[in-house]
Amino acid sequence: MIDVYLLSGFLGSGKTSLLMNLISELKEIGRKPAVLMNEFGSISIDSDTVGQSQDVPLKELLNGCICCSGSEKTEAQLQGLLEEHDVDVILIETTGAAHPVEALDAVYSPLFAEKLRVKGIVTVADTKRWLERDKMSPQIRSLFMEQIRHAHIILANKTDLLTEGELATVSMELSNFNNTAPVIQTTKAQLSFSFIEETLGNIQNDEVKTVISGKHLPLTSKLLTFEKAVDKEEFEMWVRSLPDTVYRMKGYVPLKGAKNPYLFQYAYGMVNWMPEYVKMEARLVIIGEGVSQLKYQ
Incomplete structure (x- = not known):
């Protein structure tokens, strides 16, 4: 079985930084990671950066979310990773406009039932954006909150931009909002893979819900x-x-x-x-x- 970790979070929260950190650690400890990245739009900026600097098997999805509308493409890219490379862990970075549960729904394909083991959702939350979330439009704020609500681990990221009082407020509010996920204060999304691996258990299929697709957002x-x-x-x-x-x-x-x-x-x-x-x-x-x-x- 190949472990799959889903990296979620709003646009600019620090998901790619987390991804780069995890890849480096995985390679250092002798694991064989592969990456599936979803870019918002038709240009692969983050994918280019990761692919050139990390030297790992990488597939990308452009123009949309890893969700019901793109599940066939997701399956094809995952199949390509499994057939073309020897890997033992897959990191999936969703676009900042994707609902994390939708992305999981695409990964739970009958094609991979005996190959992939989904470990959980790691959501990177921009702490400054959380403090000023009321300035976001209602629909965008709803997505931002949903990404945090469904996390199994929450990175309260960019803590260096907050005062001690603000950081205490954010940590408490995030914990109250999602009281089942540990909240880890981070700068530049620094979190060890060993912590994630030890913390996350397998997600059961009945946790996958039908949700509103990110493609309906006004982004x-x-x-x-x-x-x-x-x-x-x-x-x-x-x-x-x-x-x-x-x-x-x-x-x-x-x-x-x-x-x-x-x-x-x-x-x-x-x-x-x-x-x-x-x-x-x-x-x-x-x-x-x-x-x-x-x-x-």
Whole structure:
């Protein structure tokens, strides 16, 4: 039996950071991990990053959620991982717009009944976003809460952005909201695989419920491309001018004076730049509500 772990959480919460941490630890202890990633939209930014830096078998799903509407594609990608590679653990990172129970429903296929053992759902919760969840639209807030409600382990992530009082409030509220999942305070989604493995038990089939699909959410994505390098300060000024309904940006931005485009990530008002040592295609994915009209200069 191959163990399957589902990584859930809202856009920009830190799921990919958790995934990278877990892959590194699994390889260090001699395990053979494989990854199934779901990207929001048609561009594989996170998949490219994981695939290049971690050297693990990886399959991706684009344009939607791992859910009822995409279950056939999910089955095909899982089948590919099992047939093409020698693996003993599969990590599935859902898109930030996916309901975790729906994703589990797709994994519970008769094709894999004797091959896969679903261990549970690890949800990464952005603690700052939790404190200001009332600013989200009702439908998006509902998804954000559902991802936490169905978790078997909750990472209260980005704790370095909170005061001690705020952190105590978030931890207590998360515990009360989902009183069956341990709440682990983390920075940069640092949590050991051994803790997850010891904590999670098998999920029974009767836990899978019918839910509203993430595809009905008013989230859209917009792809920006760059014809020339941009000024970093001017670009960040533009980012700060965007509406609150922009939840996530990720991609590669060409900067003046830099040889290669930088990996750029944005979530909930916070920006992060990382240099790349290979030349990546300059493109940026914006995810949010009503983002189709957005453009840079």
